[in-house]
Amino acid sequence: MMKSSLSVANREPRARGRNWDRAMGSRIPQHSPYVRSGGRFFPGLVDVDAYAESWHTPNQARQAGQSVSAKKGGQTANGVHSADDFLSTSLSSSIYNFSEGKSFTWTSLLSPLHQLLAPPAIPCLTCGKTISDRVRGYPEICMSCYISIPWIKSPRCRLCGRQVGCPDCTRLGQAPRSFVMNRSAVAYSPAMREWLAQYKYRGNEAYGAVLARMTGMAYRRMIKELDEAGYSGNGNGNNGTSFRFHAVTAVPVSKDRMQERGFNQAARLAYGAASAGRIPLLNLLERSRHTEKQSFKTRWERLHDLHDVFQPTSQAADKLLAAVDAVKRNQNRSNPSAWSVTWLPQAVKPDPFSKILPDPSPEPVRLLLVDDVYTTGSTLEACSRVLHELCGRIGRSAEIYCLTWARS
Amino acid sequence: MRGSLYAVRSKAGWELRVSLDLQVDLFWWMDRNAECMYLLSNGMPLGWAVEVRDRFKPLNEMKRWSTREWDQMLKRELQEELRIEARLTSSGKSRDLGESLKETSLLGELRGWLWKEGRLTELGRAVLRNGGSRMEGSLLGQVELGVRTAEKIEAMRESNLWRGDRARDENGAWGEEAGVGRDGGWEKVAAAGNEAGVWEKSVTAGNEAGAGGGAGAGGEATPLAEAAQRLAAALEGRSLLEAELQQLLAERLPGLAPAWRSAVQHAHLQGRVQLTAGVASARRREAGPRWRRARAPRCRRCGSEVHRRTPCGSCGSRGCAYCEACLALGRSRSCALLLRGSSAGAVPPPGAGGGTAAGLAPTGSLLDRWGLSPAQRSAAGQALSFLAQAQEAPIPGAAHGRPSRPLAPRRPYLTVSRPSRFLLWAVTGAGKTEMIFPLLRYALDRGGRVLVATPRRDVVLELAPRVAKAFPEEPMAVLYGGSPQRWGDARLILATTHQLLRFYHAFDLVVIDELDAFPYHNDPMLGFAAEAACKPDGRFIFLSATPPLPLQKEIRAGRLPHAKVSARYHGCPLPVPERITMVSVELCLRRHSLPPALLRPLRFSVQRGAQIFIFVTRIRQIDAFSQLLRSYFPGLPIEGTSSTDSGRTEKVLAFREGRIRMLVTTTILERGVTVPKSDVYIVDADSDLFDEASLVQMAGRAGRSKDDPNGKVVFAAPAWTKSQRGAIRQIRMMNTAAYKNGFLKVKEVQ
Secondary structure (H helix, E strand, C coil): CHHHHHHHHHCCHHHHHHHHHHHHCCCCCCCCHHHHHCCCCCHHHHHHHHHHCCCCCHHHHHHHHHHHHHHHHCCCCCCCCCCCCEEHHHCCCCCCCCCCCCCCCHHHCCCHHHHHHCCCCCECCCCCCECCCEECCEEEEEHHHHHCCCECCCCCCCCCCCCCCCHHHHCCCCCCCCCCEEEEEEECCHHHHHHHHHHHHHCCCHHHHHHHHHHHHHHHHHHHHHHHHCCCCCCCCCCCCCCCCCEEEECCCCHHHHHHHCCCHHHHHHHHHHHHHCCEEECCEEECCCCCCHHHCCHHHHHCCCCCCEEECCCHHHHHHHHHHHHHHHHHHHCHHHCCHHHHHHHHCCCHHHHCCCCCCCCCEEEEEEEEEECCCHHHHHHHHHHHHHHHHCCCCEEEEEEEEEEC | CEEEEEEEEECCEEEEEEECCHHHHHHHHHHCCCCEEEEEEEEEEHHHHHHHHHCCCCCHHHHHCCHHHHHHHHHHHCHHHHHHHHHHHCCCCCHHHHHHHHHHHHCCCCCEEEEECCEECHHHHHHHHHCCCCCCCCCHHHEECCHHHHHHHHHHHHHCCCCCHHHHHHCHHHCCCHHHHHHHHHHHHHHHHHHHCCCEECCCCCCHHHHHHHHHHHHHCCCHHHHHHHHHHHCECEEEEHHHHHHHHHHHCHHHHHHHHHHHHHHHHHCCEEEEECEECCCCCCCCHHHCCCCCCEECCCCCECCEEECCCCCCCCCEEECCCCHHHCCCECCCEEEEECCCCCCCCCCCCCCCHHHCCCCHHHHHCCCCCHHHHHHHHHHHHHHHCCCCCCCCHHHHCCCCCCCCCCCCCCCCCCCEEEEEEECCCCCHHHHHHHHHHHHHHCCCCEEEEECCHHHHHHHHHHHHHHCCCCCEEEECCCCCCCCCCCCEEEEEHHHHHHECCCEEEEEEECCCCCCCCCCHHHHHHHHHHEEEEEEEEEEECCCCHHHHHHHHHCCCCEEEECCCCCCCCCCCCEEEECCCHHHHHHHCCCCHHHHHHHHHHHHHCCEEEEECCCHHHHHHHHHHHHHHCCCCCEEEECCCCCCHHHHHHHHHHCCCCEEEECHHHCCCCCCCCEEEEEECCCCCCCCHHHHHHHHCCCCCCCCCCCCCEEEEECCCCHHHHHHHHHHHHHHHHHHHCCCCCCCCCC
């Protein structure tokens, strides 16, 4: 069991992508720069959006910075994907460097000569002892800490991913959940609680990388489960395409928390999942604050639940649309048989009416929602409801899948 | 956190200031008739602002500079930071484009002249109106100042024929003394504003208390100065991050919480609070730009190097560094606000000319009432005379044998006056705690603040009642992680060393117990913290039975004043360890047998009815070893404990009471534990884990009580190492010295 998960962790990103290519035939552009930069999104919209982002809040500052980086790479997609949106499809670690700039390097610990003689022995992040046996895929922790992680390998409850029989989901009269299912990486044991507390409250961002990787692993497991269960992209049995999410999003933190902590831990975990699956990470939600000016909300928004904690961000609809179209185009390309050749140019052209009219192929938008801990599921429920409304606005139905790091 | 940065030219010349609340600054400088004020940025990462401020070199022509020239200066100073940002953001392709955009967003949008030739500019007016950056915690940010009031200010000033303080004082409308006048002026404005009725309150959202605070601000016009005064008093001697400040306010000054930014800014302008960033570069950039070598920034709080940079949402930078060493006490980041309250000057030693009775040279009578043994008395007397002497001439850092301070203070001064140190070298069981009581009394009597620092929490908790009993009328604060008294105000403080990070130049006397214990010895951060917590003309007293090697060298060279207490409280010599040759513990465990060389003395100890300590090197050996021992001594209660054992406190208690006869343990019990009638066996004594100090400390567990002063100490190891030899030599030396000085009743038993 463990061996398989270890080997999953060990497999290099590129290798993984390649396997999928061969196995499922889905086109995840890996090498061709043309494919990476070219006509997936609307180049025309690039500059307007990237430069139009003027900084008002620290969150947006980060967004502005990242939009710049998005532009800069020349590889990343442009267009409406400004802000925190990060396209892991053309991820190169230098763009959004979570391994922290001029960071902890081996050389800072030992003199170069020493380095020649022996591999550097760094202390384990969680227990502090020197690591004598390295864990593949997790260089920060020692083997004993790795072994003690309570992975959820086989969720007992199909709905909420709990490891034991689930009284919540089997209760009669339970309102149907807005999300399809939830899967978690680990059980929220005291040790895991400590890890999360160290990351979230203490602010030790080294844990962020570990937790993100674990979330990525859970993501892969989830995809495998979904593939095996036959939920494929085309909705008609497993015909070889892997389960494909349109986008990943994370539960937002409030502005105050952002100011205080400086990071959104759910976003970091979502990044882990997004890079594992090469899916765009979008900033679709934010926490609404009641006294913020209501005037920029549409009447539709104002009429509906004003007291919601969550609301879509201002450009959420556009971003979502772009992501959905991207995936659709990818699928078109990968399944040429599904469309006749003459249809192809039309599918590529931007369709301004797609916002209003429902899509001819009413394929539901598949979104992955990431959070750190699933306790009652009410946060995820609220977010999912908002996401449903959002998708409704662009004329599509939605399927929300939740991925959480821990299940308590 | 983002802070504003502005340059102001007062009579003293140009200076650069960081501001958390621009309105307060504007009012302040308007009051003081500054010549001109230029806003460099209304919101940039705080660390950057602090860097620029610290490196600022005023030039005369600055008053004629245009915006472009100011920008250039700003970018020049921040070259390195911007470079790091660019490196983190870009992937190398279109670098320049991104850089300019990034800079604009990071360095704030507003800039320009705020105050020129005695008049508010347009920008200045805008800042006054909107508060520059509407952030939570700003007093004036909660109240909108109408344009009319701003103009009213101008009219008032012009009508007063603004010529300086004297003019203002003569004009009764502004208040009596200069000090009151300044703040009274603000009040006047507030009052005028109220009359004019142009004050609107707009409460910022995420600030529920803001509603109450806003009402308070507008309604009763709480003088900013009073708030600043109270805040500065609470911050005295402390060094706090923003989160800690919030906790302090919540506990002691709850009314101040919504408007803390303004209060802090006001106190800063008065000079009572220092504003700095948590992490900043270490050296002073005197060398020109060519010279720059990328050196890791240092944490201002704990002095350690910082390597980790992460994208930060609160300052917007991609490479905000944070310190991992002091992470346990809150995150010290590049953009974290670090507040340091200045303390009142140290109580001067009476060396230069007499003083009160307590100030006279300490006599024997001062020591009598503490009931000290003769050895203790002489040492305490020496320490007291050290405390009483005047501050010696400041010695440049090199002479102390330590590396010079890693951080340069903001105002550079050539000779750093460092607190002088004194070492009390007392053997194990000499009664160190009782010895320091007269020293504490002395310092307290002269009105100073005293700190006793111990490395571990349980030691603090053990000391607290003893100190409280000795100083019943003195309010005492006990600080450790999670203590309820964290923000208390007391003159006598007992704390773990990590808590020292929250103090800055606060104490006249710092007593450091167990100088060589974990976690000091490989953690330079704690040494840094201890030194920073003491006032520059305060005093350090180190207590240890086994001072580290560098200190011992200094003693031999005669550079460190010290006093030795070589005899134990009960006047009997230290038990000298004996050596037996034995195979390693691993081998014993594998063979499931103990060698007779060990068994013989063990049986002897058991027979004489002693409690037996057995020290092993590894936690994992404990269970197996105790099992093995049980097989040899059936019927004898034998237990094993370690740091991973949750029931260790109960086991130690049971051991003390005699319910457990033999305790197998690790070095966790090497210090501080007093068990009557005990023998000590150290197996694997040649291990690297047991260095000389550790061996001496472990040997010191034996023979501590008056009834049984001759405990047995056994070093059992296959080899005879330097540390074992050193430990035995040290013990013998102490015994000889004690005998020579006549403290021993009985000559040493060989």
